[in-house]
Amino acid sequence: MSAKSDVKKILKGEFTYKTLPMSAMILSPPTSPEYKTGTWRVKKPVIDQSKCIRCLLCWVYCPDMAIMRLEDDHVKIDYDYCKGCGICVSVCPVKAIKMEEG
Amino acid sequence: MSELKYFKTVKEIPREDRFAKGHRLCAGCGAAIAMKLAMKAVRGPTVVVNATGCVEVATTCYPYSAWAVPYIHVAFENTAAVASGIIEANRILNKKRGWKLYDVIAIGGDGGTFDIGLQALSGALERGHNLLYICYDNEAYMNTGIQRSGATPLGAATTTSPAGTIIPGKPQRKKDLIGIAVAHRIPYAATASIAYPIDYMNKIRKALEIEGPKVIHVLTPCVPGWRYSPSDTIKLARLAVETRYFPVYEVENGRVKITIKVDRPKPVEEFLKLQRRFAHLLKPENAHILEALKRGLEENWERLVKLEESGVII
Ligand code: SF4
Ligand code: SF4
Numbered sequence: 001m002s003a004k005s006d007v008k009k010i011l012k013g014e015f016t017y018k019t020l021p022m023s024a025m026i027l028s029p030p031t032s033p034e035y036k037t038g039t040w041r042v043k044k045p046v047i048d049q050s051k052c053i054r055c056l057l058c059w060v061y062c063p064d065m066a067i068m069r070l071e072d073d074h075v076k077i078d079y080d081y082c083k084g085c086g087i088c089v090s091v092c093p094v095k096a097i098k099m100e101e102g
Numbered sequence: 103m104s105e106l107k108y109f110k111t112v113k114e115i116p117r118e119d120r121f122a123k124g125h126r127l128c129a130g131c132g133a134a135i136a137m138k139l140a141m142k143a144v145r146g147p148t149v150v151v152n153a154t155g156c157v158e159v160a161t162t163c164y165p166y167s168a169w170a171v172p173y174i175h176v177a178f179e180n181t182a183a184v185a186s187g188i189i190e191a192n193r194i195l196n197k198k199r200g201w202k203l204y205d206v207i208a209i210g211g212d213g214g215t216f217d218i219g220l221q222a223l224s225g226a227l228e229r230g231h232n233l234l235y236i237c238y239d240n241e242a243y244m245n246t247g248i249q250r251s252g253a254t255p256l257g258a259a260t261t262t263s264p265a266g267t268i269i270p271g272k273p274q275r276k277k278d279l280i281g282i283a284v285a286h287r288i289p290y291a292a293t294a295s296i297a298y299p300i301d302y303m304n305k306i307r308k309a310l311e312i313e314g315p316k317v318i319h320v321l322t323p324c325v326p327g328w329r330y331s332p333s334d335t336i337k338l339a340r341l342a343v344e345t346r347y348f349p350v351y352e353v354e355n356g357r358v359k360i361t362i363k364v365d366r367p368k369p370v371e372e373f374l375k376l377q378r379r380f381a382h383l384l385k386p387e388n389a390h391i392l393e394a395l396k397r398g399l400e401e402n403w404e405r406l407v408k409l410e411e412s413g414v415i416i
Contacts, residue, residue, distance in 0.1 A: 026167045029122075029167040030167055030168050031167050032168035035124045035126070035163075036124065037124055056113060059112075063138065065123035086333030089333060
């Protein structure tokens, strides 16, 4: 069973105590990506790709795995999960990330 | 998972996350960074045993789990005991039925390690299971509302040690967790900082390679508990090291080695002033508490330097 259908079924109450896996185990983790923490954000970080030197520090330190490290080591923000803490802004050595409204 | 034994640069850190996005730890949470990096440092099949605490409540809101590895939540007090059982069952099934051996990592916060889980931890260290125990230390019971713990430093304000006219923050000093762990004569114990990810992750790798019980103590700034701006988490973690507030060292077979040297420490006030839990310490009437805190930090650093230089086995 896929993680998605698992979570949806549980939330909809489609499992009963008889059909839930033993100990209500989550059989296809991680299921947390189903929950989008991006809605918590007040301000959003924006990367100026022309300044970025691909040092990856923002990717290393983001507590929410909201910085994606692409194949060529470019970084991209995943706004579905970014909580807007601003750590990436403060660790970027070349000030390539700025906090913006919205 | 990386084939490398040790990481040299951040580029070598694997892309894969075994600690997934969508968890509900606070924006800017230091513990989230500690978990993410720990799970990027694992070397193979791994089981995580996690005490009640911030990480547990915020990463396993049923039916959501942020753990891409087999994970078991246990009570505050028995993390190391449950981990011991899993390790021994795995060892016996390996011998009798050829099951694959996996790594078992127990994770607890400071409340679950310094205080409530200490007995189980001591038992596990004494019995000598092949365990890696990671304590993420945010210096109070943060998830239940910032109550002081055995890891809260002298003078810090918490909801149960508020700074006021009766007491100026917590009247007692912080426990020495690594000292307690090392007293069990375990092969490896270390402190680490999330601001130095390569050092932290390599300590996890090193610990996993060593047979027997290992303890890693990582300091994790907490936005609501330490009361600072969420963007300062890494800055604070780094200042904690640079001011010698939190020395980063390892104890291998009883020998101390300071792994992040701090030759010219910054004044500890630089670390304290960013946090409102310490705001009262910077007022003239509490100068004596600040002095006592500084003296304690200095003595601890000097003790570690002496132990390192002399090579005495502790
Ligand atoms: S603001 Fe925080 S959560 Fe968002 S990408 Fe930057 S470090 Fe990650
Ligand atoms: S920290 Fe700054 S320079 Fe480094 S990868 Fe991120 S955006 Fe680019």
